[in-house]
Amino acid sequence: MDFAGSHILSIAQFERGHVERIFSVADAMGPYAQRKRVTKVLDGAILGNMFFEPSTRTRVSFGSAFNLLGGEVRETTGFESTAIAKGESLYDTARVLSGYSDVIVMRHPAEGSVAEFAAASRVPVLNGGDGSNEHPSQALLDLYTIKNEVAAHGGTLDTLRIAMLGDLRYGRTVHSLCKLLCLFSRVEVQLVSPLELRMPAEIVEQMRTAGLKVVESDQLEESIARVDIVYSTRIQEERFSSREEADLYRGRFRLNQSVYTAHCQPNTVIMHPLPRDSRDNARELDDDLNDNPNLAIFRQTDNGVLVRMALFGLVLDVADQVEKHSREVNWYTAGRF
Amino acid sequence: MDFAGSHILSIAQFERGHVERIFSVADAMGPYAQRKRVTKVLDGAILGNMFFEPSTRTRVSFGSAFNLLGGEVRETTGFESTAIAKGESLYDTARVLSGYSDVIVMRHPAEGSVAEFAAASRVPVLNGGDGSNEHPSQALLDLYTIKNEVAAHGGTLDTLRIAMLGDLRYGRTVHSLCKLLCLFSRVEVQLVSPLELRMPAEIVEQMRTAGLKVVESDQLEESIARVDIVYSTRIQEERFSSREEADLYRGRFRLNQSVYTAHCQPNTVIMHPLPRDSRDNARELDDDLNDNPNLAIFRQTDNGVLVRMALFGLVLDVADQVEKHSREVNWYTAGRF
Amino acid sequence: MDFAGSHILSIAQFERGHVERIFSVADAMGPYAQRKRVTKVLDGAILGNMFFEPSTRTRVSFGSAFNLLGGEVRETTGFESTAIAKGESLYDTARVLSGYSDVIVMRHPAEGSVAEFAAASRVPVLNGGDGSNEHPSQALLDLYTIKNEVAAHGGTLDTLRIAMLGDLRYGRTVHSLCKLLCLFSRVEVQLVSPLELRMPAEIVEQMRTAGLKVVESDQLEESIARVDIVYSTRIQEERFSSREEADLYRGRFRLNQSVYTAHCQPNTVIMHPLPRDSRDNARELDDDLNDNPNLAIFRQTDNGVLVRMALFGLVLDVADQVEKHSREVNWYTAGRF
The missing domain is CATH 3.40.50.1370 (Aspartate/ornithine carbamoyltransferase)
Known part of the structure; x- marks a missing residue:
């Protein structure tokens, strides 16, 4: 698997080398997550944060991770009001929504739904949890x-x-x-x-x-x-x-x-x-x-931000450019961690 | 009609020349929507994306269009929890909310409500659908x-x-x-x-x-x-x-x-x-x-982003400055369209 | 009280000098709120805007105030879907959520809840209203x-x-x-x-x-x-x-x-x-x-944006750097106020 442009749907995708690469990038994200520095490597990019099942911590963690790389987040929560509830197929939903962003995180209550969505998406999809199936x-x-x-x-x-x-x-x-x-x-x-x-x-x-x-x-x-x-x-x-x-x-x-x-x-x-x-x-x-x-x-939930930053950095192929687009923080951060 | 500062409430506002102008600006938005380039022409501007009736695709499409021009989006969805539900007039809601943003997109279930809101707003209002009435x-x-x-x-x-x-x-x-x-x-x-x-x-x-x-x-x-x-x-x-x-x-x-x-x-x-x-x-x-x-x-839904970028560009009078505030994309975009 | 890094929980915290300092900073925020200039002093910073009780105007006002300083906003609204509803303590919620942002605004229906949350938070917390108790x-x-x-x-x-x-x-x-x-x-x-x-x-x-x-x-x-x-x-x-x-x-x-x-x-x-x-x-x-x-x-609701910008500027210790990070507006703003 080459990370650039890939979907992240299941841990079954990963060999040991992939995991080690993710962890190495996560390590490099430390100074940005801890507000020692700011990076804008994804300035101008948009995350579609689609949570068709509620979740505060996973949703906010993914959203903050994307913001910490300089990107914008468009968010959808809930299910009743979506086109899916009016009988739209996941295929159509994916074709449409993938025209609005550079990468999509999706949580959905049905097992396998995120993979089905990803198959029709024109941008990389990260599984944010599909029922009792996967939450990579x-x-x-x-x-x-x-x-x-x-x-x-x-x-x-x-x-x-x-x-x-x-x-x-x-x-x-x-x-x-x-x-x-x-x-x-x-x-x-x-x-x-x-x-x-x-x-x-x-x-x-x-x-x-x-x-x-x-x-x-x-x-x-x-x-x-x-x-x-x-x-x-x-x-x-x-x-x-x-x-x-x-x-x-x-x-x-x-x-x-x-x-x-x-x-x-x-x-x-x-x-x-x-x-x-x-x-x-x-x-x-x-x-x-x-x-x-x-x-x-x-420390687990804090690390979640680092790992999600790493996943975004890898699938959007900017993991090696983070430092180049970085600068110092100018606001109060003492006592943060 | 001069676009700068105008509300976009009904297609009855448009003469043929207006439509041709919108389409010409939409054409120019192509490279940014397709992530060949990034523009930040609206960096610092805020969209109030007010959806008093649910809609995933129209809401996200407007929001992404604004982000693609470099602006920020503050969003409200649903109805029950709003001041309107406590008896506030659309006049008051409009006077208040228009103090929080540079432009407002509004969807509302009642016919004519968006025009009533726009009459009291201090910033341009775009009709995102008012019941069975209009969705320009x-x-x-x-x-x-x-x-x-x-x-x-x-x-x-x-x-x-x-x-x-x-x-x-x-x-x-x-x-x-x-x-x-x-x-x-x-x-x-x-x-x-x-x-x-x-x-x-x-x-x-x-x-x-x-x-x-x-x-x-x-x-x-x-x-x-x-x-x-x-x-x-x-x-x-x-x-x-x-x-x-x-x-x-x-x-x-x-x-x-x-x-x-x-x-x-x-x-x-x-x-x-x-x-x-x-x-x-x-x-x-x-x-x-x-x-x-x-x-x-x-292609219709993809074009929706271009047209909405054009509308924002025209009512905020930056349609001709988009390229000046642009640069190259630095993340993975292959296979996007 | 030194503002930098402090929680803003109750008006009982304030001596006359504190109030005068907030008002003086709010005055300085005028040009940015009125879109005469743009400042990006908090570019890269993240607000966790946590509204566990619904509110359109207070929520959007805080969010827009943060955007006007250049920061990003991650938002949570509603209650049913949160970990708190599954029996999580406010202590745990605060420890987790404070890992995702630089400052948190919190509204919660229970009196004293925001102070309890703040005690466990690793970043400054601003009380956005805790039941019938405080809304500073x-x-x-x-x-x-x-x-x-x-x-x-x-x-x-x-x-x-x-x-x-x-x-x-x-x-x-x-x-x-x-x-x-x-x-x-x-x-x-x-x-x-x-x-x-x-x-x-x-x-x-x-x-x-x-x-x-x-x-x-x-x-x-x-x-x-x-x-x-x-x-x-x-x-x-x-x-x-x-x-x-x-x-x-x-x-x-x-x-x-x-x-x-x-x-x-x-x-x-x-x-x-x-x-x-x-x-x-x-x-x-x-x-x-x-x-x-x-x-x-x-004018009250408009002033709300200025005062909230001032509070963010003070607790994140950037109140004196706002102008340094500023520039002119390039979009249409006529007739705004």
């Missing part, structure tokens, strides 16, 4: 965060040990992350979930075929004892027959500071795709972790 | 497309032969197009519709008074046999007493590749205001036309 | 308008005489304005309302403690006879036991041209926070005042 920029930002966090303690993706907790059956983000980890054959994965919410067998099989060591368990404490990363996810009430049963499971997979201190090695990094639930009995990551420097959940 | 930029983009399509085969608007199909009674776009065609006295028009959905008599009369040759019919095949343009529109179920009756009519006015090959001259161009229905039994233009090079429906 | 930019634009209007007739805030009419019990804007007026100890205030809708006693007390002269009344005519400013507000039907009772009160506090001529001194300025009701029997300011040059209600 989330998987990339997770892996990018893992790489950076373990590097801070001298580790690499090649020697990674990671535990994933919670609803591994329905969680789109952990599925995508597992597939992406298959590019790194020496990774060790602990999958920790209620029996009812185990990781789909074909994904476990795919990891084992790729050479990864995978252990499944429903015991939290032992699973998080010797890992670099604990990746926690939501356990949703609606997956169980009663709220009481859900509460029981949530209680068993909850991480807080005392569990962390008792069972994790020092420097074990905590991640989560967010949002985390803050309601009583529904928390999977307690607030008392907020001051733990190894809580990386907000 | 659509009529202009249709006529601009017709001009370009017939020119490709050596024709001109002065010798145009056009057939309009479908719901001619309620279709706002064909009404406006007919009125605009009155500026070109030698045009020949075939109006093809179910009897229940004939073009309003006063519009037929207006065309005949202007010198146009108008034939009404409910027979598709003979009507499309000797025309340059076939302009198809939707037949909507709710116009008939039953779905069965609607399906019957839709069947009779449906265009597909075999009807086209059997009845149309080579190079007959197919147009449609979009969206076209893609649902079974509701299609007015079949998907098998998608590879027909004379299907101009996406 | 509205209070500032009101006071800025008062200052300018009285200055046009040789007056100052130190010798101001003002009457406030209508629902003084629930009106957030008059509460905030009264608190801000406490910085000017010689102001004379007439509070005119139905008995049921009197100004809360603690605010009256606060003004008297600050040295202001305060008179409460339910008689319109005598109260507006010797003031510089009449500040009218809405009387809402839902505050009364019946529509008839509401109409009775609304009738008694309605201002129109004949009441104005009969009872006000020449040059008495009429203000209103808008929207004003235009429905029969619900009007508090009649349309026949629209040609009265002392009707300042649209």
Whole structure:
């Protein structure tokens, strides 16, 4: 795959070299995302940010990433009012909308819809999430965060040990992350979930075929004892027959500071795709972790901007021109990160 | 009418010279819309894109057109949450909102509302559609497309032969197009519709008074046999007493590749205001036309951007400065059109 | 308080010097808001315009103010689709969203929510209204308008005489304005309302403690006879036991041209926070005042842009660099103000 002009639809597109290239460009985006410098490399370009399903953080993250490269954003949110709702085909929608911008990010509730849209688009399309199918920029930002966090303690993706907790059956983000980890054959994965919410067998099989060591368990404490990363996810009430049963499971997979201190090695990094639930009995990551420097959940969302800047830079083929179009910041930025 | 500072509310404002001026400016916008060059002639200007009735394509088309000239877009969509819903007059809304931008595009469900708003506005207002009344930029983009399509085969608007199909009674776009065609006295028009959905008599009369040759019919095949343009529109179920009756009519006015090959001259161009229905039994233009090079429906929407750029350029009086504020594109644009 | 990097949450933050500094910067913003010049001092900066409760005018006013300084705006409106609705804490929302922009404006229906959000934000937060609690930019634009209007007739805030009419019990804007007026100890205030809708006693007390002269009344005519400013507000039907009772009160506090001529001194300025009701029997300011040059209600909303530009300029510490990054306007602006 040559990035220039390509659609980014699925992590299955990527070989290891592609991922390393994205991460290298993301690194170079740091000074701009952190407002040490301003770049205008995409000044005059337009992003069509089409969210046919609501999302605040992914939508704003993509939009800000494009603005940070100097481009403009035209945005559509919601579904009821669109031509699609009046019976228009995705083919027509794509032919029309791709005449209005230089690149499109699309989220849509139906699996496969973004790929169908991309096939008819005249400009590159980035998948912002199509139902339970794919959300490639989330998987990339997770892996990018893992790489950076373990590097801070001298580790690499090649020697990674990671535990994933919670609803591994329905969680789109952990599925995508597992597939992406298959590019790194020496990774060790602990999958920790209620029996009812185990990781789909074909994904476990795919990891084992790729050479990864995978252990499944429903015991939290032992699973998080010797890992670099604990990746926690939501356990949703609606997956169980009663709220009481859900509460029981949530209680068993909850991480807080005392569990962390008792069972994790020092420097074990905590991640989560967010949002985390803050309601009583529904928390999977307690607030008392907020001051733990190894809580990386907000570094994840910050990294999302870098990774999305990198994707835009690569598909629009300006990744190497960013610095050339840059200058200093002239407004207040102290205390930003 | 001098364009600078004017409202664009109705096609009734235009004499032939105005239309020719708009089209000439639209032609000059080509390199910028097609990303061969970038212009920043409106850098620092703000468009208030006020859509009090939902519309994805018209809203995004106007917004992108303004961005392509270098300006910024502040957008409002929906109605429930506005001050108008709390009893504010259009006068007050216009006085307030016109303090926030340099030009306003407004869509509103009520006929005449945009003109009422414009009367109180302190900046130029472009009508983005006011109920069943007017949608002047659509009529202009249709006529601009017709001009370009017939020119490709050596024709001109002065010798145009056009057939309009479908719901001619309620279709706002064909009404406006007919009125605009009155500026070109030698045009020949075939109006093809179910009897229940004939073009309003006063519009037929207006065309005949202007010198146009108008034939009404409910027979598709003979009507499309000797025309340059076939302009198809939707037949909507709710116009008939039953779905069965609607399906019957839709069947009779449906265009597909075999009807086209059997009845149309080579190079007959197919147009449609979009969206076209893609649902079974509701299609007015079949998907098998998608590879027909004379299907101009996406060239229409692309032209919409050019025409809207031209309108902005003219009312803000920068049409002649566009090139002066331009430069080369530095991102990937291959395969765009 | 040093403005650079500060949150703007409440008018209680301001001493007299702060207000004077904001007004002085707002004055300097005039040429840019009126399109005599363009400044790009915030070129490359991003505003997160987060409206978790709908508002057209405040949202667009903040957004346009930021665009007028050269910055980009990423916007979120509505609530249902946000992570907050899925149980996310304001702490998490703030940590995440503050990674996407350089400054955030937030409106939220819950009192105190914006301050809670600001406590976790990594960038400055401006309160765009938190329920019935605070809306500091509205209070500032009101006071800025008062200052300018009285200055046009040789007056100052130190010798101001003002009457406030209508629902003084629930009106957030008059509460905030009264608190801000406490910085000017010689102001004379007439509070005119139905008995049921009197100004809360603690605010009256606060003004008297600050040295202001305060008179409460339910008689319109005598109260507006010797003031510089009449500040009218809405009387809402839902505050009364019946529509008839509401109409009775609304009738008694309605201002129109004949009441104005009969009872006000020449040059008495009429203000209103808008929207004003235009429905029969619900009007508090009649349309026949629209040609009265002392009707300042649209100068208020225009001033809102200046004050918001000033706030952005101060918290991002570019207030003194605006001119340095400026140039001439090249598009049509005649007749704008």
